[in-house]
Amino acid sequence: MIRSFSRLSVLVALACSVGCGPPKDVPPGIPPGAGSQVAHEDDDFEDDFEDDGESDVAASPAAVQPAWMVQAAATITAHAKGKTRAWDRLATMTDRFGHRLSGSKSLERAIDWAVQRLVQDGFADAHREKVMVPHWVRGNESLRVTAPVSRELTLLGLGMSVGTRGALSGEVAVVDHVDDIAKRGKELAGKIVLINQKMPKYDHEHRDAAYGPTVQARTRGASEAAKVGAKAVLVRSVSAVSYNTPHTGSLSYEDGVAKIPAAAVTHEGAEFLARWVARGEAVRVTLKMGAKMLPDAVSGNVIAELKGREKPQEVVVIGGHIDSWDVGDGASDDGAGCIMAMEALLMLKELGMVPRRTIRVVLFTNEENGLRGAKAYFEAHGAEVHAGAIEADSGAGRATGVGIKTDDAARLAEVTAWAPLFKGLGADDIAAGWGGADISPLTKAGVLSMSVRPDASHYFDLHHSPADTVDKIDPAHLQSNAAVMALMAYLIAEAE
Numbered sequence: 001m002i003r004s005f006s007r008l009s010v011l012v013a014l015a016c017s018v019g020c021g022p023p024k025d026v027p028p029g030i031p032p033g034a035g036s037q038v039a040h041e042d043d044d045f046e047d048d049f050e051d052d053g054e055s056d057v058a059a060s061p062a063a064v065q066p067a068w069m070v071q072a073a074a075t076i077t078a079h080a081k082g083k084t085r086a087w088d089r090l091a092t093m094t095d096r097f098g099h100r101l102s103g104s105k106s107l108e109r110a111i112d113w114a115v116q117r118l119v120q121d122g123f124a125d126a127h128r129e130k131v132m133v134p135h136w137v138r139g140n141e142s143l144r145v146t147a148p149v150s151r152e153l154t155l156l157g158l159g160m161s162v163g164t165r166g167a168l169s170g171e172v173a174v175v176d177h178v179d180d181i182a183k184r185g186k187e188l189a190g191k192i193v194l195i196n197q198k199m200p201k202y203d204h205e206h207r208d209a210a211y212g213p214t215v216q217a218r219t220r221g222a223s224e225a226a227k228v229g230a231k232a233v234l235v236r237s238v239s240a241v242s243y244n245t246p247h248t249g250s251l252s253y254e255d256g257v258a259k260i261p262a263a264a265v266t267h268e269g270a271e272f273l274a275r276w277v278a279r280g281e282a283v284r285v286t287l288k289m290g291a292k293m294l295p296d297a298v299s300g301n302v303i304a305e306l307k308g309r310e311k312p313q314e315v316v317v318i319g320g321h322i323d324s325w326d327v328g329d330g331a332s333d334d335g336a337g338c339i340m341a342m343e344a345l346l347m348l349k350e351l352g353m354v355p356r357r358t359i360r361v362v363l364f365t366n367e368e369n370g371l372r373g374a375k376a377y378f379e380a381h382g383a384e385v386h387a388g389a390i391e392a393d394s395g396a397g398r399a400t401g402v403g404i405k406t407d408d409a410a411r412l413a414e415v416t417a418w419a420p421l422f423k424g425l426g427a428d429d430i431a432a433g434w435g436g437a438d439i440s441p442l443t444k445a446g447v448l449s450m451s452v453r454p455d456a457s458h459y460f461d462l463h464h465s466p467a468d469t470v471d472k473i474d475p476a477h478l479q480s481n482a483a484v485m486a487l488m489a490y491l492i493a494e495a496e
């Protein structure tokens with residue numbers, strides 16, 4: 001195996017014309033003769049993170065990629081290998097600050113920490129940009145079954161729900177689907193409606209969690225039930241798996257419809273209530289929720305840049321959202337995405353890979369219950385030239401690829417053709433998909449948008465629940481997803 005260090009050194013030297021230090025990790029295995037196309041023979045670039053035995057950066061005989069792209073892929077892939085830095089940082093953040101709901105001190109402290117961390121990493125201009133965010137607080141909450149038996153059930157109020165103003169008691173009526181509420185109509189008046197809508201098992205073949213249709217129960221359930229005169233809503237947690245784990249998340253009250261309290265119950269609790277109702281028993285519960293809205297609070301987006309060497313005014317955004325729900329520690333949703341973006345920027349800096357365009361980390365605030373960070377970023381920066389935007393907000397399972405959202409068919413074809421470059425990271429599923437909630441204003445403005453796509457088959461088991469903690473994340477997976485983000489950002493930022 002020939003190792004062409006000199007070729008890499010040239011690349012690094014060129015890239016380093018903007019004041020970066022020497023590369024710390026010079027990778028082996030830049031394919032020989034990679035002047036005009038991907039090399040096809042097995043080099044000793046070795047196994048990827050996933051040990052699938054097909055680790056070559058150059059996987060597809062059909063792919064022809066410029067040498068600089070092949071080198072970038074090899075360099076970044078090698079750099080990420082064996083490292084746990086991203087996970088170590090995520091654990092530091094989550095252990096120190098915990099969950100990070102908008103309006104909370106922990107969110108603001110985590111934002112300050114991220115800015116400081118980026119400055120220490122050498123991104124001297126890292127800063128926060130002020131964003132006013134909604135400030136919803138949960139308060140105390142409980143759910144007690146009072147008839148036909150007495151039982152305490154696990155409860156987690158839905159984000160943005162109104163409280164119960166004391167105890168709210170009533171008879172439980174069960175529907176299996178949010179759309180059944182309107183069909184049952186006035187029969188549900190005065191009841192506490194349980195929406196026992198099941199999320200199907202994860203569909204591995206289509207890589208589909210069916211989150212979109214299932215989450216309708218959570219987002220629309222309260223207003224649908226209020227329209228027929230229900231007092232409150234209990235929603236079966238939106239997850240395919242439960243170990244008595246409740247899952248919260250935002251609801252959306254329809255304008256002009258009464259706001260009634262809404263909370264998630266666990267699968268176990270929902271099934272318990274449904275069994276009693278199916279027996280023809282009058283099931284009564286007492287719901288207490290101290291939830292309320294406070295005045296908007298000060299928060300901020302975190303911004304840091306690796307300035308482009310030729311077109312610094314053109315930007316590729318990489319990011320995630322720094323806020324989380326107020327349960328667990330928000331490691332998968334979305335501490336992981338934030339750390340990936342920070343890590344991606346640092347990797348490129350360490351490798352001396354300063355691209356033509358600027359790569360800008362944005363850690364958005366308030367994705368979960370307002371998207372104010374996304375809106376504020378777009379208001380402040382939407383007029384700048386954005387060459388692309390990549391969001392990581394699907395957890396940190398095994399890296400599999402990147403989803404692409406664009407109406408430009410030629411651009412889509414161009415980017416999907418880069419897939420073989422991601423093979424070494426186990427992430428060569430580069431295909432049409434979606435962008436991300438925080439970058440959606442950019443997407444609407446026509447910016448090429450992408451989502452880092454880890455294996456999400458267990459993401460919704462954790463999502464918005466007390467189980468979303470950092471121990472669920474494999475350090476190698478987090479590091480390889482960060483590398484995927486770094487490579488994609490670099491390719492977009494460097495391409496002519």
Ligand SMILES: [Zn+2]
Binds near residue numbers: 321333334367
């Ligand atoms: Zn998220």
